Amino acid sequence: MLLLVLVALLAWFLYLGSRKPRGFPPGPVRLPLVGYLPNMKSEHIYKQLWQMSSTYGNIIGLYFGSQATIIVNGWEAVKESILNDDLDGRPENIFSNIFFNDKQRGVMFVENDFWKEQRRFTLHKFRDLGFGKRSHEEVIQEEANELIKEIKETKGSISLQGMVGVSAINILWALMGGTRFSRKDGRLLHLVNILNELFRSGNAAGGIETVFPALRHIMPDSSSFNTAIRNIKPIQEFIKKSVAEHKADFDADNPRDFIDIYITELKKRKFEEDTTFTDDQLLAICGDVFSAGVETGSSSVSFAILLSVLSPHVMGKIQQELDNVVGNVRLPSMNDRTKLVYTDATQTEVFRYRGSAPLTVPHKALRDTKLQGFRIPAGTVVMNNLYSVHMDPGYWGDPETFRPERFINPDGSFRKDERVIPFGKGRRSCLGESLARMTTFLLFSSLMQHFTFSLDPAIPVTNTDGKMGFTLAPPDFRVFAKARL
Structure with missing residues (x-):
C-alpha cells in the first residue's frame, strides 16, 4: 500500500509539473x-x-x-x-x-508606478541636459576627434571595440557624472574590459540561476553567474565613488550633471514617506544607463565598421558621399544627416542585420x-x-544579405521602415535610443571620413553572427586603418 501511495504521489507530482x-x-x-x-x-x-x-x-x-x-x-x-x-x-x-x-531598483527592471515615475523623471532631466539633442553633439564630436587621433598614433592593427568603448564611456559620463577621462586613463580601460566581459557572461533569456536562484550559492567561481557578479561590483564602486564626490562639493544652485540633479531631488523628498527617490535608486539608474549604453554603443559602431570592411563597395559609397557632403575640413554633424542618405541607410541596415538586442x-x-x-x-x-x-525573408526578401540600398527610395531619399526596431517600441523602448542613434551615426561617419579600413588576416572573420550574451557583440576582429585625411 505504501508503495502504491508513493507511486500515486509521484504520478500526481509529474502531472502537476507538466500541466499548462x-x-x-x-x-x-x-x-x-x-x-x-x-x-x-x-x-x-x-x-x-x-x-x-x-x-x-x-x-x-x-x-x-x-x-x-x-x-x-x-x-x-x-x-x-x-x-x-x-x-x-x-x-x-x-x-x-x-x-x-x-x-x-533602476529603470530597466522595475514596473508599475515606480517605473513610470522614475523613467519620466530620468528622461525629462536627460533631455534638459541635452540627451540626444544637438547640444550634446559637441561632446560626441570631441570624442570622435580624440578617437581619430588615437587611431592615427597607433601602429599596426587595432581592436576597435575597446577604443570605441572608451569613447562611449566619456560620451555617457559627460551627461551622468559631468567628467571626461583621458583616453589613456587606466580606470577607463579597465571599465571597458569588465563591461565587455559582463555582457558576454550572461544570457538574454536568463540563465539557470534565474529559474533556480538558490543554485547561485553553489556555483563555481568560473560560472557565468559569478563572472557577472564579479564584474558588476567594480562598476558599482565606480558609480558610488562618483556620487560621493558629487555630494562632497554639491551646489544646489549650479547642478552640473544628472547625479547633481538627482541629489537635488533626494534632498527635496528627504522627509517623504514611500518615496521612490533613494540613494540606491540613483546608483541603480546610473548603473542601468552606463552599463547598457557603453556596451551596446561600442558594439553597434564596431559592427558597422566590420560589415563595411566586408563589403568594400559599401565603404567606398559612404566615403564618396562624405567627401561630397562634408568635405575634409570638419567632422560630420547631425545637420548633414538628411544629405548623408547612404551613410544613414548603412547604419539602419546595421541595426537590422546585427542589432545589439x-x-x-x-x-x-x-x-x-x-x-x-x-x-x-x-x-x-x-x-x-x-x-x-x-530577418524575416517573407518581408525583406534577402535578409541574410547586408544591403543598405534597401533603405533608399528610387528618388534617392532615405526610406524609413517601421519594422526596424533595434531599440524596441512602445513605452518600454530603450531609454537611451536618441543618444545611441546620434552617437553611432557621428562616430561611424567620422571614422569612415578619416580612414579606409581593412581586416587584419591574423584574426580571420569566418562569419558575422557575433558573440551572444546579455546582448550581441561582433566577433573578434582587428583592422588596419589607412588615413584618408
Whole structure:
C-alpha cells in the first residue's frame, strides 16, 4: 500500500509539473521542474526560438523551470505584444536583488508606478541636459576627434571595440557624472574590459540561476553567474565613488550633471514617506544607463565598421558621399544627416542585420491578458524576438544579405521602415535610443571620413553572427586603418 501511495504521489507530482494553463499557447512539452531548459542552446538562442515557430506558430508557450514563458515571433505578434500595456511588467532581476537587498531598483527592471515615475523623471532631466539633442553633439564630436587621433598614433592593427568603448564611456559620463577621462586613463580601460566581459557572461533569456536562484550559492567561481557578479561590483564602486564626490562639493544652485540633479531631488523628498527617490535608486539608474549604453554603443559602431570592411563597395559609397557632403575640413554633424542618405541607410541596415538586442529585455504580464487570441496569465514572462522581425525573408526578401540600398527610395531619399526596431517600441523602448542613434551615426561617419579600413588576416572573420550574451557583440576582429585625411 505504501508503495502504491508513493507511486500515486509521484504520478500526481509529474502531472502537476507538466500541466499548462488553459488557453496557453502551443509549445514543447513541459518537463517537471526544468521545463524546456535542457533543450536550450547556449549560443544564438534567438535563432532557436524563431525556428520553433515553424512547429508551434508565432506565439509559443513553454516553461523555463516553473516559470511560464511566452516567445513572440514575427512582426504582427511582436508589435501587438510590445504595445500591450498589460505586458509592461518586468520579471525579477536576480542581480538587483543581490545588490539592493532583495529590491528591484533602476529603470530597466522595475514596473508599475515606480517605473513610470522614475523613467519620466530620468528622461525629462536627460533631455534638459541635452540627451540626444544637438547640444550634446559637441561632446560626441570631441570624442570622435580624440578617437581619430588615437587611431592615427597607433601602429599596426587595432581592436576597435575597446577604443570605441572608451569613447562611449566619456560620451555617457559627460551627461551622468559631468567628467571626461583621458583616453589613456587606466580606470577607463579597465571599465571597458569588465563591461565587455559582463555582457558576454550572461544570457538574454536568463540563465539557470534565474529559474533556480538558490543554485547561485553553489556555483563555481568560473560560472557565468559569478563572472557577472564579479564584474558588476567594480562598476558599482565606480558609480558610488562618483556620487560621493558629487555630494562632497554639491551646489544646489549650479547642478552640473544628472547625479547633481538627482541629489537635488533626494534632498527635496528627504522627509517623504514611500518615496521612490533613494540613494540606491540613483546608483541603480546610473548603473542601468552606463552599463547598457557603453556596451551596446561600442558594439553597434564596431559592427558597422566590420560589415563595411566586408563589403568594400559599401565603404567606398559612404566615403564618396562624405567627401561630397562634408568635405575634409570638419567632422560630420547631425545637420548633414538628411544629405548623408547612404551613410544613414548603412547604419539602419546595421541595426537590422546585427542589432545589439536580438531579444528585448524580458517583459511580464501584469495581469491576465490576451495576445494573438491566446490567454496570457498574470506573471507570465514574455520574450519578444526582434531577430524574427529583422530577418524575416517573407518581408525583406534577402535578409541574410547586408544591403543598405534597401533603405533608399528610387528618388534617392532615405526610406524609413517601421519594422526596424533595434531599440524596441512602445513605452518600454530603450531609454537611451536618441543618444545611441546620434552617437553611432557621428562616430561611424567620422571614422569612415578619416580612414579606409581593412581586416587584419591574423584574426580571420569566418562569419558575422557575433558573440551572444546579455546582448550581441561582433566577433573578434582587428583592422588596419589607412588615413584618408
